[in-house]
Amino acid sequence: MEYSGGGGGATLSEMYQSARRLLLSARDGVARVERLASAPTSSSYSSAPLVGGGAPGDPAVAEEVRREVAQIQGLCAQMDRLWRSIPGKGQRDLWKRKVEQLSEEVDSLKETLDRHTLRQQKRILEAKERAELFERAAMQSARSSSRMLEEAYETGVTILHKYAEQRDRLKSAQRKALDVLNTVGLSNSVLKLIERRHRVDKWIAYAGMIITIVVMIAFWRLMH
Numbered sequence: 001m002e003y004s005g006g007g008g009g010a011t012l013s014e015m016y017q018s019a020r021r022l023l024l025s026a027r028d029g030v031a032r033v034e035r036l037a038s039a040p041t042s043s044s045y046s047s048a049p050l051v052g053g054g055a056p057g058d059p060a061v062a063e064e065v066r067r068e069v070a071q072i073q074g075l076c077a078q079m080d081r082l083w084r085s086i087p088g089k090g091q092r093d094l095w096k097r098k099v100e101q102l103s104e105e106v107d108s109l110k111e112t113l114d115r116h117t118l119r120q121q122k123r124i125l126e127a128k129e130r131a132e133l134f135e136r137a138a139m140q141s142a143r144s145s146s147r148m149l150e151e152a153y154e155t156g157v158t159i160l161h162k163y164a165e166q167r168d169r170l171k172s173a174q175r176k177a178l179d180v181l182n183t184v185g186l187s188n189s190v191l192k193l194i195e196r197r198h199r200v201d202k203w204i205a206y207a208g209m210i211i212t213i214v215v216m217i218a219f220w221r222l223m224h
Contacts, residue, residue: 012082012095019075019102022068023109029065030113036061037120065113072106149219156216163205170201 010018076099083095 012079012086015075015079015082016098016102019072019079019106022072022075023102023105026065026068026072026106026109029061029068030109030116033062033065033113034116037116062113062117069106069110069113072102076103076106152216152219156212159212160209163209167202167205170198 079095079099079102083092083099086092086095
């Protein structure tokens with residue numbers, strides 16, 4: 001015996017068969033959503049927004065599952081009214097168990113999809129927090145590099161300034177020495193020796209300046 005909702009509507013058996021087909025389709029959809037979520041993804045994948053509460057990767061699949069779940073729940077509500085109107089107790093109890101079992105299955109499927117959605121939302125939030133943490137660390141590293149470069153530049157300037165002061169002192173000492181030597185009448189060979197020593201000291205100072213500049217340039221390139 002078939003029981004219908006009246007007005008030429010679908011029978012209880014037809015509603016039940018439709019609900020079972022939808023349930024099988026929804027199960028396949030949940031399995032597909034979980035496979036997509038476990039597949040290797042790119043960084044843009046993890047930051048994609050959820051559509052309709054679905055899972056990233058293919059939000060349309062999760063959205064379709066939710067529509068099917070809603071349709072099954074609607075059919076269960078209709079069937080719940082129909083089986084109560086069955087006059088025979090045996091048939092009424094049979095359909096009661098079938099409708100209740102179907103309702104439990106669809107509720108369990110919805111809970112599985114909801115848990116999966118929450119896990120995906122948590123993963124996206126964690127990925128966002130990791131990205132923000134990495135960005136803050138990068139900015140801190142850039143600031144530290146800038147400070148180190150400024151300190152290196154200041155150190156180089158100080159060294160060059162000291163070399164310049166040392167060169168001026170050497171020139172002053174040389175002039176004083178020449179004045180003394182001229183006064184006491186030392187030989188030209190001694191004067192030439194002193195001049196040669198002065199030239200050597202001058203080249204040492206220049207070499208130190210060049211090395212300092214090279215080190216500063218190398219450090220700047222390394223930090224950038």
